[in-house]
């Protein structure tokens with residue numbers, strides 16, 4: 001009870017400890033998407049990934065509010081020790097869920113991971129977000145992996161067929177220059193023909209070496225609106241993008257609907273709506289252990305975990321992070337970063353009524 005009280009106090013008022021972190025496990029990836037933010041020609045980015053010994057230390061120093069870690073990359077399953085990494089998070093920290101973004105190219109490895117984690121701890125929620133952007137041939141071509149679409153489907157369905165409420169899979173469509181003209185057809189193909197009933201939308205954004213084509217921005221946004229409207233309409237039929245039996249799952253579902261609305265508004269009017277809690281409720285850790293408020297503010301490094309003996313909370317409470325947080329709030333920083341949006345919604349009481357509606361759906 002005290003733990004929950006402290007967690008809620010942190011989320012609503014203090015905002016001093018992270019509730020969720022995104023851990024980029026690696027920059028390695030077997031795909032080469034045209035819109036990827038990673039500069040694959042720079043060999044340095046593949047070196048010096050945090051090792052298990054360092055991750056063991058890190059996971060003991062994530063504070064008392066941490067409830068979720070999101071693994072991403074690169075392709076997180078390119079790390080063969082991903083299972084050990086996940087177990088360290090579960091054993092050493094207070095996380096209750098692990099979200100994983102994957103290109104879905106390694107179905108057997110992903111399924112073995114899910115079964116293993118569920119056997120290790122039945123209460124941990126696992127959510128796999130599999131990226132699909134186009135019809136089969138084009139998807140494989142955009143991501144430059146033969147048979148990728150087929151493997152994405154195998155990954156999605158084999159996880160669903162486990163029929164374990166704590167294990168969920170969904171497909172995320174990133175709306176970009178590559179697919180905005182075909183978005184309705186792609187959605188219909190996935191939902192009706194391939195019977196993928198758990199679909200999310202992501203709006204492509206400028207990041208790393210990828211820059212949007214300005215002249216296409218409006219068209220991409222229109223396609224994003226169309227896609228999110230279709231997703232919301234069909235949510236009445238298919239409720240569970242997440243574990244529909246858990247409180248967390250219901251809140252997540254509703255939070256996605258609010259996030260779609262906010263992202264459309266921010267992208268359309270290019271303006272600030274509400275405070276961002278990057279560097280307070282959420283942050284990111286790079287493959288080499290650098291900590292940032294979010295993926296976008298590449299010039300606002302909070303520090304390196306290796307310089308503080310992997311003590312995450314020490315960096316989080318540093319004077320430097322205090323200044324970064326202040327800057328983000330005072331400058332009314334805004335963007336459409338989906339992960340950030342989630343925590344800006346749960347950390348802002350103006351959205352609580354809307355969130356609570358999700359509990360009655």
Ligand code: SF4
Nearest residue numbers: 029031033036074103
């Ligand atoms: S799958 Fe993801 S990490 Fe890999 S190249 Fe594509 S966008 Fe980049």
Ligand code: SF4
Nearest residue numbers: 276294333334335340
């Ligand atoms: S608004 Fe976006 S860019 Fe600014 S701090 Fe938040 S997540 Fe980062």
